Amino acid sequence: MKQKIISSAKKKILFLPHAIKQMSRPDRMISTEEIRDAVLNGQIIEEYPNDDRGESCLVFNLKEQRVIHVVCSPKTEYLAIITAYIPSPDQWSSDLKMRR
Numbered sequence: 175m176k177q178k179i180i181s182s183a184k185k186k187i188l189f190l191p192h193a194i195k196q197m198s199r200p201d202r203m204i205s206t207e208e209i210r211d212a213v214l215n216g217q218i219i220e221e222y223p224n225d226d227r228g229e230s231c232l233v234f235n236l237k238e239q240r241v242i243h244v245v246c247s248p249k250t251e252y253l254a255i256i257t258a259y260i261p262s263p264d265q266w267s268s269d270l271k272m273r274r
Contacts, residue, residue, distance in 0.1 A: 175218055175231055179246060182253035183213045193255040204242055204258050211237060212244045213253060219243075219271045230256060234271055241270050 187210065189197070197204040216235035223229050230247035245256040261270045 175221055175229075175248075178229075178248040179213055179218075179231070179233070179253060182248035182250075183210070186252040187213070187255060188252045189255045190257075193257050196257050196259055202258075202260055204260070208235075208237070208240075208242055209244055209255055209258055211235060212242055212258075213246055213255075216244065217271075227254070227256060230254075243270075 187206075189206070189209075196202065197206075197209070212233050212235035216233040218231045219234045220232040221229075222231060225247070228247050228249070230245060233244045233246060235242055235244070241261060242258055243261050244258045247254040247256060263270070265274055266272065267274065
């Protein structure tokens with residue numbers, strides 16, 4: 175799955191409307207550069223092979239003391255960014271990699 179993500183991301187990254195809305199929230203302000211770094215260098219922590227939007231996964235990335243989660247779906251011509259957010263400690267384990 176990781177290779178599919180990287181291959182699709184190198185072609186083009188498409189930010190779906192929900193992702194843009196979530197990234198733009200004042201309490202998040204997640205940049206497109208952070209998303210690119212996450213999908214290229216992050217760790218897949220959940221896979222959704224039967225998602226209605228097509229095969230997708232949840233990527234964890236830690237950079238400069240900031241953790242973000244990105245849900246993405248590799249397509250033939252691009253990588254679709256479905257959503258991105260800063261994980262809440264009350265919904266995730268202490269390392270922010272496993273759901274409570």
